[in-house]
Amino acid sequence: MSKIKSNPGNFFEDFIVGQVIRHATPRTLTAGDASVNIALTGARHALFSSAAFARACGLEGAPLDPMLVFHTVFGKSVPDISLNAVANLGYAEGRFLGPVFPGDTLSATSEVIGIKENSSGKTGVVYVRTRGENQRGEIVLSFVRWVMVNKRDTAAPAPGDRAPKLAEAVGAAELTVPAGLHFRDYDWALAGAAHAFEDYEIGERIDHVDGMTVEEAEHQIATRLYQNTAKVHFDARAQKDSRFGRRLIYGGVSISLARALSFNGLANAALILAINGGRHVNPLFAGDTLYAWSKVLDKTDLSVAGATKVGALRLRLVAVKDRPCTDFPLRAGDAYAPDVVLDFDYWAAMPKRG
Amino acid sequence: MSKIKSNPGNFFEDFIVGQVIRHATPRTLTAGDASVNIALTGARHALFSSAAFARACGLEGAPLDPMLVFHTVFGKSVPDISLNAVANLGYAEGRFLGPVFPGDTLSATSEVIGIKENSSGKTGVVYVRTRGENQRGEIVLSFVRWVMVNKRDTAAPAPGDRAPKLAEAVGAAELTVPAGLHFRDYDWALAGAAHAFEDYEIGERIDHVDGMTVEEAEHQIATRLYQNTAKVHFDARAQKDSRFGRRLIYGGVSISLARALSFNGLANAALILAINGGRHVNPLFAGDTLYAWSKVLDKTDLSVAGATKVGALRLRLVAVKDRPCTDFPLRAGDAYAPDVVLDFDYWAAMPKRG
């Protein structure tokens, strides 16, 4: 007899702490992917947009936007980790360990680092550390995410009970600057803003002003570009019976859109070095208009480690739907305001003036 | 006096058996087209997604998805063959004769191989064999299609009366495996499934489970990528007066979407070698959600001809709208069920385990 050939995905009780899963579908990212990504997100940081600009910053050419790398690696992990996920709960300890250039091939593995059954007994939280590596076997990205996953059988015993201890943020000493990167001859006019590392103060908040309305075709095309197959993003018919009644936009789309919007105020914060944490706190749907604001959480000078005129800002990026960010929306009482969709904490390289 | 410069297309009485038409707009397919095609269809077969994976299978790099090649060659033929078509009736004798890599330039010619007036006297069926060739003059694809075409003048005599005899399927001996292809070191985990040639049984049916809702923007972008100009796909205003009242999705889009869905159950059947037959049996519209199932019709071992560990499956791929395929929808009485949109019969290479 033939066996079922389609992938049912893993359920909560299928995961074991220590298990390592090699994910399918390696992906050669090309200039074509960079173009489609720009066209879908509105990204316009000069470092990723111009080979000439990137070379003037010491790189061999324009690297791919780190969030494109993130979405690609994340997408690989979906069929094994989150096909039966109820919710994508958070990210931590994300580190970009080397630049990815057009022509590089990425593949991904995940290690289960924690398991915790929910009190309902119907679901549990699975923690994985996912790594993306290039065709030379170099790890270019490592991050932890945790998802709430359905149990196949609610009577099954929990496969473990250990939530890992995760760092609150990636430490400044752990930030990896691409080999050769410097901002010695940084062209502020070409980059789009004169604001340097020195101009940002801890605690400062920036309203990114612009808004972007998202269409179903756009988020679907983006999510397929990342080869992310989670059904909730694509199957309108099945989603009619879901709690949302409609397709849900992949959270990575809101990160990339918010990052593109953040150009207006953070034009020089092109290169994401680390993801300290991130949560999709409310769903985003087609037809919603996304706005964003940022807060400077911390600063560190990386030039001491040899990266000429390179600093880094730790930024909190908040994306909000259908509400401009002049008053920096975040909380409503003890909870997130209902229009806040993303709370994202990351480190980005920032050129120093002096 | 100046003459009409726009192309009115050919009508039924313009075709003559034996006529050879060179089609316009050669097209250099690039990594950009591969990216856009992935983003529009959700294709994720490792062989086309990863240069590293393709090299491990003996190829010089990742070839372009054969269906992208098919749609491109097909698109070239539209202005000459089917601008005045009422319906695209079927395909047969499709053979992929060599891989196409980014940078290759495709052009197309069609030979009229049959003509048959319909009893109404208003339309007729035209049979053409269309060939796509690369910049070195190598034929990379050959297929037959037949379309129902309007007569310009219903009083005109039929230009012939000969339906060609077409093979029911491409014979196993006629399948062409790309030079160098082997599955000697096939990486099943990276490919996304452990199912080998040996695991599929003739008669076996596979529900591909996932669904994909199609938007107007998506099918239009895809069809323009293929430079297919058939008006029915693009002009909503004119289509209001058609029998459907709206834009019709290019059938090739449903083939590519169904193929992408079929990854879930046929992840290793990446490389289409031949198209035995295909019919678009009901129209697909924006807003519809596509599902698919497959049936194994035949198997053949190609390793005997020197392609190490390469077998081939003959597959029937059925695409269905707005109805999951748990019960393998196909017929309603003597006719196709009204939600079946595609019945597609093809050969795909499949790695052998032993």
Next chain:
Amino acid sequence: MSKIKSNPGNFFEDFIVGQVIRHATPRTLTAGDASVNIALTGARHALFSSAAFARACGLEGAPLDPMLVFHTVFGKSVPDISLNAVANLGYAEGRFLGPVFPGDTLSATSEVIGIKENSSGKTGVVYVRTRGENQRGEIVLSFVRWVMVNKRDTAAPAPGDRAPKLAEAVGAAELTVPAGLHFRDYDWALAGAAHAFEDYEIGERIDHVDGMTVEEAEHQIATRLYQNTAKVHFDARAQKDSRFGRRLIYGGVSISLARALSFNGLANAALILAINGGRHVNPLFAGDTLYAWSKVLDKTDLSVAGATKVGALRLRLVAVKDRPCTDFPLRAGDAYAPDVVLDFDYWAAMPKRG
């Protein structure tokens, strides 16, 4: 104290005649951008579609569609010139001075060449000459545009009062043919039409027949590809309060769509050499279906200057919404007909038969 970091854009009183503004975000255009542009516009001129065809015309490979170059350079100028624009009034003196190939990096500067306050005292017209240059510092495009811009403070004095004198058209002697271009061995069948320079008469009008319905996702994706950030195209929420009540399609999208439609009748007029003038006379919205017609305004033989078998047609391209162009819509009394959206005047190279 931290200063506002987001870009408020320039207001009318911020411009000074003679001022030169270097624009942000240099852009390396790639084969990926060419693919996305084809997929969004339906462009299919053989010269840009096929490297082999372009080489047979004396070029090193397929250049990028000049309108993609135009939109890219234009997009760069938006944050500095037209972020606070009420309307994009017109173009003139556009000259394409050298071909752009995949891999070239474009950057842009604008010089303010005129300023004229409107009688209301609330807005003024700013005239700029924008230049795009490649990574070798060669100017590849130069054009004038003028926009109506809001004043920040209606009480502020006008920063000048001089409308520049602009040429009615680019003279035939000023047309720049790419080095090496010839139509000596032009393949009319591959190009898609047999109509040569000699076949077009001054005064002749051509109905391009086909129609294209535009979706929100399509124009947004295109406008982001061009890194044009004008809010009116993206923020549906803010646009609800605008005079249109909805997102406005970037005028460049209608130019590119109309150009793609014009293939049907002007298949050999691939290479735009100059933009004599252009006006977006009515807004285009998602859901509208675009049609187009052209009129031959002038002809000139460029082969006398050494470009073998190259002529040029001066063409008026009129794009119309929701109305086929069988009767060549243009005027309604003294004004443009309300369904005419674009009146565009350009020179295109055209192969000579003899």
